[in-house]
Amino acid sequence: MTAPGATAHGRDGRWVGAALTRKEDRRLLQGRGRFVGDMTRAGMLHAAFVRSPLPAACVTSIDASAVAGSPGVAAVFTAASLGDPYLLATLDRDEFVPTPMPLLAGDQVRFAGEPVAVVLADDAYLAEDATELVAVDWALGRAVAGLAAAEARDAPQVHPGTSGNCLVDLLMFDDDRLGEIFAGAAVVVGGEFTSARLAAMPLEGRACLAEWDDRDGQLVLHVSTQVPHQVRSGVAQALGIPERTVRVVAPDVGGGFGLKCVVGREEVVVAAAALRLRRPVRWAEDRRENLSASFHGHEQRHRVRAAFDREGRILGLDAEIDCDVGAYSAYPFTCAVEPLMAASELPGIYKVPAYRARGRGIATHKAPTAPYRGVSRPQIVLVMERLMEKAARALGLGPLEVRRQNMIGPGEFPYTGVNLISYDEGSYRESLDLAERRVAEQGWAAERDRLRAEGLAAGIGYACFSERTAYGTPTMSLRRMRMTPGYDTASVRMDPTGEVTVTTGTCAHGQGHETTFAQIVADRLGVHPDQVRLRQGDTDLASYGWGTFASRSVVIGGGAAARAAEQVADQLRTAAAHLLEASAADVELRDGAARIRGDTDAAIPLAEIARVVHFQTHTLPEQVRYGLEARASYDPPGTFSNACHAALVGVDPGTGQVRLLRYLVVEDCGVVINPLIVDGQVLGGVTQGVAAALYERICYDAEGQPVSTTLMDYLVPTAAEMCPVEVIHLETPSASSESGAKGMGEGGMIGAPGCVLNAVNDALSGTGASFDHIPVLPAEVCAALAAGATEEGRVTGR
Amino acid sequence: MKGEGEAGGVTDKHQVQLRVNGTEHELLVEARRTLADMLRHDLGYTGTNVGCEHGICGACTVRLDGAPVRSCLVFGVQADGAEVRTVEGLADGDELSDLQQAFRDHHALQCGFCTPGFLMLAEAYFAERGLAPHASPDKPPPGAGEEPTEAEIRELVASNLCRCTGYQGIVEAMLATARSRYAVGRS
Numbered sequence: 001m002t003a004p005g006a007t008a009h010g011r012d013g014r015w016v017g018a019a020l021t022r023k024e025d026r027r028l029l030q031g032r033g034r035f036v037g038d039m040t041r042a043g044m045l046h047a048a049f050v051r052s053p054l055p056a057a058c059v060t061s062i063d064a065s066a067v068a069g070s071p072g073v074a075a076v077f078t079a080a081s082l083g084d085p086y087l088l089a090t091l092d093r094d095e096f097v098p099t100p101m102p103l104l105a106g107d108q109v110r111f112a113g114e115p116v117a118v119v120l121a122d123d124a125y126l127a128e129d130a131t132e133l134v135a136v137d138w139a140l141g142r143a144v145a146g147l148a149a150a151e152a153r154d155a156p157q158v159h160p161g162t163s164g165n166c167l168v169d170l171l172m173f174d175d176d177r178l179g180e181i182f183a184g185a186a187v188v189v190g191g192e193f194t195s196a197r198l199a200a201m202p203l204e205g206r207a208c209l210a211e212w213d214d215r216d217g218q219l220v221l222h223v224s225t226q227v228p229h230q231v232r233s234g235v236a237q238a239l240g241i242p243e244r245t246v247r248v249v250a251p252d253v254g255g256g257f258g259l260k261c262v263v264g265r266e267e268v269v270v271a272a273a274a275l276r277l278r279r280p281v282r283w284a285e286d287r288r289e290n291l292s293a294s295f296h297g298h299e300q301r302h303r304v305r306a307a308f309d310r311e312g313r314i315l316g317l318d319a320e321i322d323c324d325v326g327a328y329s330a331y332p333f334t335c336a337v338e339p340l341m342a343a344s345e346l347p348g349i350y351k352v353p354a355y356r357a358r359g360r361g362i363a364t365h366k367a368p369t370a371p372y373r374g375v376s377r378p379q380i381v382l383v384m385e386r387l388m389e390k391a392a393r394a395l396g397l398g399p400l401e402v403r404r405q406n407m408i409g410p411g412e413f414p415y416t417g418v419n420l421i422s423y424d425e426g427s428y429r430e431s432l433d434l435a436e437r438r439v440a441e442q443g444w445a446a447e448r449d450r451l452r453a454e455g456l457a458a459g460i461g462y463a464c465f466s467e468r469t470a471y472g473t474p475t476m477s478l479r480r481m482r483m484t485p486g487y488d489t490a491s492v493r494m495d496p497t498g499e500v501t502v503t504t505g506t507c508a509h510g511q512g513h514e515t516t517f518a519q520i521v522a523d524r525l526g527v528h529p530d531q532v533r534l535r536q537g538d539t540d541l542a543s544y545g546w547g548t549f550a551s552r553s554v555v556i557g558g559g560a561a562a563r564a565a566e567q568v569a570d571q572l573r574t575a576a577a578h579l580l581e582a583s584a585a586d587v588e589l590r591d592g593a594a595r596i597r598g599d600t601d602a603a604i605p606l607a608e609i610a611r612v613v614h615f616q617t618h619t620l621p622e623q624v625r626y627g628l629e630a631r632a633s634y635d636p637p638g639t640f641s642n643a644c645h646a647a648l649v650g651v652d653p654g655t656g657q658v659r660l661l662r663y664l665v666v667e668d669c670g671v672v673i674n675p676l677i678v679d680g681q682v683l684g685g686v687t688q689g690v691a692a693a694l695y696e697r698i699c700y701d702a703e704g705q706p707v708s709t710t711l712m713d714y715l716v717p718t719a720a721e722m723c724p725v726e727v728i729h730l731e732t733p734s735a736s737s738e739s740g741a742k743g744m745g746e747g748g749m750i751g752a753p754g755c756v757l758n759a760v761n762d763a764l765s766g767t768g769a770s771f772d773h774i775p776v777l778p779a780e781v782c783a784a785l786a787a788g789a790t791e792e793g794r795v796t797g798r
Numbered sequence: 799m800k801g802e803g804e805a806g807g808v809t810d811k812h813q814v815q816l817r818v819n820g821t822e823h824e825l826l827v828e829a830r831r832t833l834a835d836m837l838r839h840d841l842g843y844t845g846t847n848v849g850c851e852h853g854i855c856g857a858c859t860v861r862l863d864g865a866p867v868r869s870c871l872v873f874g875v876q877a878d879g880a881e882v883r884t885v886e887g888l889a890d891g892d893e894l895s896d897l898q899q900a901f902r903d904h905h906a907l908q909c910g911f912c913t914p915g916f917l918m919l920a921e922a923y924f925a926e927r928g929l930a931p932h933a934s935p936d937k938p939p940p941g942a943g944e945e946p947t948e949a950e951i952r953e954l955v956a957s958n959l960c961r962c963t964g965y966q967g968i969v970e971a972m973l974a975t976a977r978s979r980y981a982v983g984r985s
Contacts, residue, residue, distance in 0.1 A: 021902045028910030029898040031845015031885035035911065038844035125830065203849045203857055203911040203961050254847065254911030255961050287850040510909030510962045676905045683964035684908065711854035711959070719965035720956035748964075 013590060015519040015529050016739060019676040023514040023529075033252040036207040036224050041280035044209075045074050047270050048127035048283075050117040050134045051293060052109035055365040055704030056141035056156065059107050059116060066133040067119055072126035075277055076134065078117045079106035082272055085238045087263060089331040092480045096336060097167045099159050101328040101368070103238060103265045103272065109138075110158055110327035111365050112706055113293030118269050120281060143365040143704030147301055147324050150362045158327055158363035167325060168336040168361040172343040173419060175354040181316035185307030189390035193383045194773040195753070196697035197299035197324065199291050199708075200372045201716055202509075204254020206294060207284035208267045210274035213247075220247045221271050224254065225537075226261040226507055227547030232539045233483065234263035234331050235271045246271070250537030253509030257688070259295055260509065261549035262330035262370040291714055292706040296698050297372030299324040300338065300379045304346075308391045312402040316354040319346055319383075323376075325361040326368040332483040333371055335361040340479055342376035347417055348384050349428045349466045349642065350406040355418040365704040371549065373688060374749040381465040382754035386772055389758055400436060403464055404429065423466065423640050427730045431644040431666040432464050434728060438664055444648050447661070448762075457651040457785060458661075459762025463755035466642035469669075469743025470555035470736070472635040487635035488552075489543035490560035492521060492568045494628035496614040498592070498607030500525060500532045502564075505545010506557030507537045511745065512677045513553060519673055520558050520739055524565035525572070526589030527606060543631065551641070551743025554673055559634035559738035567630030575609050575624040639734040641742040643667035645686070645751035649759040653785060656778035658694050658760055660723045667747060668730040671740035678744055679727050685748020686725050691717045692749070693756035693774045764788070814878045818843060819887030827874040833867070834858045836874030837884060845885040847911050849959070856958030859915035859922075860884050866922035866957075885914035888921070895931060896978065897921065900971040908962030915958050920972050923954050929979045946976035 027033050064076040079102055086100040105114045117134050121127035144150040144158060150165035158165050182188055208223040219241075225231050228248040236243040253260065266283060274281045285294065300323045307316040321342045325335035339359030346357055388406070392399035408415045413425040439445070444460055451458035468475070473486035491503045502521055506513065518532035525532075535541050545557070569589055576594030577584035580602050587594050594609060596602035610628060617625040648662040665682050672678050695715040698708045708714040733740030753774050761770045764781070767788020771780065808830035815824045818841060827836050832851075837843040837860065849857030851870045858869040861883035862876075888895045894902065897920060907913040924930055927946065951973045955965055 022905070024910065025902040025907060026892075026894065028907055028913055029885075029894060029901055029917070030889050031843070031914050033845075033910050035844075035847065037848070038838070040839070124835075125828070201961055203855060203909065203959065204847065205849075253909065254849075255909040257961070287852065287855075512908070680905045680908055680963060680967065683966050684962045685964075687964035688961075710852055711850050712852075716959050716961065718956035718959060719952050719969060722965055724966060725964065 015522045016671065016673050018519065018674065020515055020519060020529060020674055021676070022512045023518065024512055035204055035252050035254055036209055036222050037284045039209050039222060039251070041209070041211055044280040044282055045120040045122065045277065046124040046127045046283070047273065047281055048119050048124070048131050049115040049266060050119065050131045050136070052105065052112055052114045052116055054109060054138055054140055055112045055143040055145070057109050057138040058141065059105065059109065060137040060139050062116060063135040064117055066135065067130045070126070070130040070133055072122035073119060073130045074122065074279070075120045075273065076117060077104065077273060079104040085272065087234055087238050087265060087268065087331040089329040089334040090482045091334050091336055092482060095169050096334070097159065097162055099167060099328045099363070101265055101331065103269045111367050112704060113289065113367060115266065118273065120273055120277065145364060145366065145700045145702055145704040147322055147362055150364050158365055162363065165363040166360055167329070167363050168339060170339060170343060170359045172357045172359060174356045177354050178316050178318055178356055181354055182305065182307045185315055186310040187308050187391060187394045188305055189308065189387055189394055190305035191772045193302040193304065193379070193386060195298050195300050195379050195382070195692065196775055197296045198372055198692060198696055199296055199698055199714060200257035200259035201290070201714070202255030202257055202259060205285040205287060205290040206260065206264050206266065208270050209280060209282040210271045211280035212274055212278045218245055218247045219271055219275050220249065221267070222249045222251055223267050224260060225250050226253070226256040226509055226549050228507055228537050228539050229505060229544050230332055230547060231263050231267060235268050238268045239272055239275065248539045250507050256509045258297065258370055258372040258375070258549060261547060262295060262333060264294065287711065288709045291698065292709045293367060295330055295370035296326060296367050297338070297369045298378065298692065300342065300376065302379060302383050304383055304387065306387045306391065308395065310395065312391060312395055312397045312405045314350055314352055314406050317347060317352045319343070319357045321357065321359040323361050324364050324366065326364055326366040328368040330368050330370045332481065334481065335369060336479070337371050338369065338376045342380050344419055345377065345421065345468065346380045346383065347419055348380060349408055349464060350384060351408060352418050366700055373685065374746050377467050377746065377750040378689060378692060378753045381463055381750055382757060382774065385463045385754040385758055389761070400432065400462065403432060407464060424734060424736060425732050426466055426640050426642040427668045427732050428464060428466065428642050431642060431668060431730055434730070435462065435644040435646050435664055435666045438728065439646050444662060448648060451650050456653060457763040459649055459759045459765065461647050461755045461757065461759030461762055463645045463751045463758065465751055466640040467551070467747055467750050468638045468640050469551035470636055471550055471552060471638045472556060474635070474637040485546040487633055488545045488556045488560050489631060489633040490557060490564045491543070491629065491631040492561060492564040494568060494610050496610050498527070498531065498605070498610045500527060501535060502532060502561050503535045503542040504557040504561060505542045505547065506553040507547045508553065509548065511548065511553065511681065512674070516554055516673045516677060517558055517561050520562050521565045524562055524569050527592055551745040554741050555636060555639065555737045555743050556634050558741065559636065560632050562738040563632035563634060564630045567632060568628050571624055571628050572606060572609055575613055575620060576604055578621055578624065579604055579609065579612065634738065636736045639670070639736040639742045641667070641669045641744050641747055643747050643751055645755040647755045647759040649756065649763055651763050651781055651785070656782035656785065658776065658781060660690060660721070663723055663725040665725060665748065666728045666730065667744070668732050669744035670732060670734040670737060670742035672729055672731060673739065673741050675729065678729070681745050682727050682748045683725050685746060686752045687717060687722055689749040689752020690722065690756055693753040693776065695721065695775055697775055812875045814875055816877045816880050816882055818882045819884060829873065829875055831874045832870050833872040833874050833877050834869035837869060837882070843884045843886055845914050847914060849912065854959065855912070856919060857912045857915040859918045859958065861918055861922050864922065864925060866919050883918065885917055888917060897975045900975045904967040904971040904974065906963060906967035906971040912958060912960045916955070916960070916968055919954065919957055924976060924979065928983065929976055945980050946973065948973055951976060
């Protein structure tokens with residue numbers, strides 16, 4: 001996994017670019033991580049929720065009186081006894097229908113699993129026992145369990161006042177010329193592309209522990225979250241209390257993938273209970289709750305047409321994008337996050353001259369959705385990569401040539417697309433060229449042909465894409481969210497012994513920021529990364545920040561930390577100049593000391609400067625007295641990472657199981673801060689993308705009952721389903737990033753579904769079948785193989 | 799689960815005696831209490847994490863008399879008289895074991911929630927294969943004598959779920975440890 005160019009970093013005494021093993025690992029490997037479920041308090045109560053067994057119902061009565069006598073029970077709350085609080089996520093757009101999410105459902109439940117009451121008891125087992133004693137009378141309603149049902153003429157409306165259950169309807173782009181373009185095109189390709197509902201499925205489910213702190217006059221909420229400040233805002237807004245009176249702390253977080261970048265109603269209920277009872281309350285969801293009653297994502301249907309000329313150039317693109325967003329908008333992002341992303345970014349890396357896109361969010365009686373890893377990019381990349389393949393086939397051209405013909409090429413950056421997005425410098429062409437070369441070097445085609453000669457279906461697929469990362473407010477504000485995320489703020493402080501503490505509003509949950517932020521700051525201050533400690537996930541320590549999601553942290557949080565560190569470096573240089581009787585411009589910070597350039601003898605340890613600044617501050621000039629500390633913010637417009645994925649798959653003829661045989665990622669995330677961590681993000685992302693392509697789907701039956709509520713039904717891939725993945729890095733530094741790095745937390749997941757789907761279709765090319773949906777299931781592959789064996793029968797997926 | 803406290807009921811308390819990482823413990827637990835909850839909440843061994851509570855993810859894997867078990871599927875009372883090993887017992891003080899160090903070197907963990915389960919799974923398997931950290935060469939167990947293969951390790955890793963890493967680092971770390979222990983055992 002060495003990369004051309006990667007050795008340019010991690011040299012010259014720089015820590016950025018070095019494959020440092022992680023600071024986080026030691027405690028986690030010894031079982032000394034601190035997850036919420038590991039924390040306990042004297043007198044702590046355990047929360048258990050009473051949940052609706054029905055997807056659509058009126059609550060005609062709820063009687064919790066029997067609970068009071070149950071062993072160990074301290075309290076029970078319903079919507080009425082809590083005062084009907086709710087979380088409200090909203091956009092300032094006329095096309096948007098806000099859907100307040102009650103902390104506990106009152107007279108209406110809108111999905112199976114929605115909580116209607118909470119029991120607090122001394123023991124988690126007793127709390128769960130007592131939930132069975134809450135008597136609820138339900139009047140069963142008619143559920144809408146999917147897009148077709150939601151759009152039907154006589155469909156019940158999940159929320160009153162909507163039409164076709166539409167919560168948001170955005171005609172993002174239009175072009176009068178499209179009719180003419182399609183009429184005159186050499187070829188028009190398209191289809192209906194669908195992707196199943198997915199669960200983020202972090203190994204640690206959602207969990208929290210709330211306690212009242214009399215001394216600080218604060219409710220302290222320890223929560224497994226990606227976004228501590230947004231949890232604080234959500235709690236404060238829902239309970240009508242000042243934000244100062246809430247402190248949110250994220251300890252070690254066992255994965256998030258977007259599930260934990262929204263605020264869960266249960267977390268706020270637990271906070272409310274602790275506030276009322278003045279006793280610590282802990283809650284940890286079980287896996288069934290996680291799979292059926294938290295948040296899902298990615299359930300989309302794209303109806304798309306694309307016009308091409310004879311040479312394979314795309315002329316026009318027309319898309320109707322519908323997202324099944326479930327029962328409510330999640331706080332703070334809203335249910336518009338998927339349709340907005342899909343409609344605004346569909347053209348991707350391709351130069352589309354004319355574009356129309358309508359994106360809608362449709363409510364159903366299913367669990368609400370949150371921004372699960374990739375957010376619509378896996379779908380739009382799949383759509384574009386399928387269109388390129390279809391156009392090539394229709395025109396008799398090479399599919400990679402059609403891509404090259406259309407992608408933004410070298411020398412064309414920055415490129416402003418038909419979607420008004422400005423794409424900064426990337427290596428779209430180079431990554432495809434390199435992937436194609438590597439695939440040829442390794443003889444993938446020969447391997448495929450050998451398998452085919454043995455009578456096995458096998459195929460090769462590609463996906464080329466870019467992904468916008470590090471959305472600052474200049475970009476996020478286009479969504480018109482009532483709460484617009486994007487910036488972040490960091491502080492850097494050196495103590496009297498020369499050790500450094502960095503605070504950030506970002507909040508890692510597996511990404512290794514304790515290590516990468518230390519690398520970034522160490523370079524600015526001339527210290528060792530071991531001397532830099534990152535403090536994150538605590539709203540009392542850090543300035544208001546937006547947490548970790550959307551591949552934002554190293555660019556935005558790391559950029560803020562770099563800026564703050566640069567200010568502290570200036571303070572150190574000024575103090576050193578005074579102590580060494582030199583000019584600050586001649587001072588450099590390196591290897592733990594301030595040195596005069598060109599003078600090997602003139603040096604002073606940074607710890608000595610730090611000592612003087614704190615303990616002999618009166619001896620220094622006014623501008624460097626009283627400490628070494630700075631605070632800085634960063635709010636970039638965003639920057640595009642890019643990649644090319646390639647996959648070789650084989651099909652088991654007996655079971656229809658698609659086997660991943662080889663997988664290659666050529667990716668460019670700008671300057672690589674830590675190649676070990678970048679590779680880890682890519683490999684994990686690819687696995688989730690392969691899961692989306694071949695294995696995972698959250699199913700509901702026609703009545704709206706969730707039927708994928710265990711890990712026996714929701715098929716998370718194991719090591720046996722994966723093959724080794726090769727990762728090659730290109731480095732096109734970003735100008736919109738302090739460190740030159742681009743975000744890269746999602747790319748693996750974004751490219752893999754389309755890439756694997758193309759490989760499956762290549763494998764089935766002899767059968768006449770092709771699929772435009774994910775996941776492709778073994779039974780469908782078997783049917784395709786059987787039809788292909790008997791005749792040139794055309795099999796469409798579903 | 800109802801606990802009316804009748805004779806033989808799930809909420810009846812039972813005396814349990816066990817050794818965890820060499821330390822003796824004696825406690826009263828309800829019949830229905832899982833080994834995972836007993837270890838975590840009654841005895842304070844919170845290094846073992848609970849990921850699914852239905853025996854699929856393997857995050858809660860511990861060794862019960864040497865064998866790997868899903869501690870969410872074992873009741874605490876079933877560990878009466880047993881020797882239990884958890885992740886807390888792997889390192890020597892602050893010195894990581896070779897397996898833990900390999901996990902670090904190969905970036906075999908990200909959020910770290912599943913990690914204790916994979917570590918205990920690996921050590922149980924290595925012990926079966928005669929690849930325990932300080933295996934006695936006198937009594938080679940069945941399966942010993944052959945160098946571990948990647949396919950064998952990948953199949954082992956497929957016992958548990960990880961959502962962050964894509965497993966590649968875990969396979970590499972376990973394979974590297976198995977091979978180096980194998981080489982030491984042969985030398």
